[in-house]
Amino acid sequence: xxPVDFCKITIQHEGTETAYTHRKGLGFQALCMKNKxxxxxxxxxxxxxICIVNVLEGGENLSPVKETExxxxxxxxxxxxxxxxxxxxxxxxxxILVEI
Ligand code: FES
Numbered sequence: 001x002x003p004v005d006f007c008k009i010t011i012q013h014e015g016t017e018t019a020y021t022h023r024k025g026l027g028f029q030a031l032c033m034k035n036k037x038x039x040x041x042x043x044x045x046x047x048x049x050i051c052i053v054n055v056l057e058g059g060e061n062l063s064p065v066k067e068t069e070x071x072x073x074x075x076x077x078x079x080x081x082x083x084x085x086x087x088x089x090x091x092x093x094x095x096i097l098v099e100i
Contacts, residue, residue: 006022007024007091020037022090025090026090027088027090028053028085044086045068045086049076051084052100053096053097054082054097055096056096066087069083
């Protein structure tokens with residue numbers, strides 16, 4: 001497999017930082033199924049917000065925000081750097097902060 005097809009996801013949580021290699025185009029849910037991460041999921045439909053993450057670097061490497069995610073983020077008055085990881089595909093290197 002071509003190494004170009006992979007990207008690096010760095011997750012900061014409670015003062016630690018862990019890096020993962022992940023295939024481009026897959027979502028955070030796939031990353032978390034294969035690895036123990038601090039990201040939790042529940043509804044997986046942009047309805048509960050438990051999967052929210054703060055994007056520190058590489059926001060341009062995430063899939064665009066769709067209407068259902070934007071509606072939830074607006075209702076939560078989320079910061080512009082926050083995303084619902086259940087709604088997000090990873091297209092390149094990214095660093096996120098998980099605070100929940
Ligand atoms: S798991 Fe509920 S909004 Fe993502």
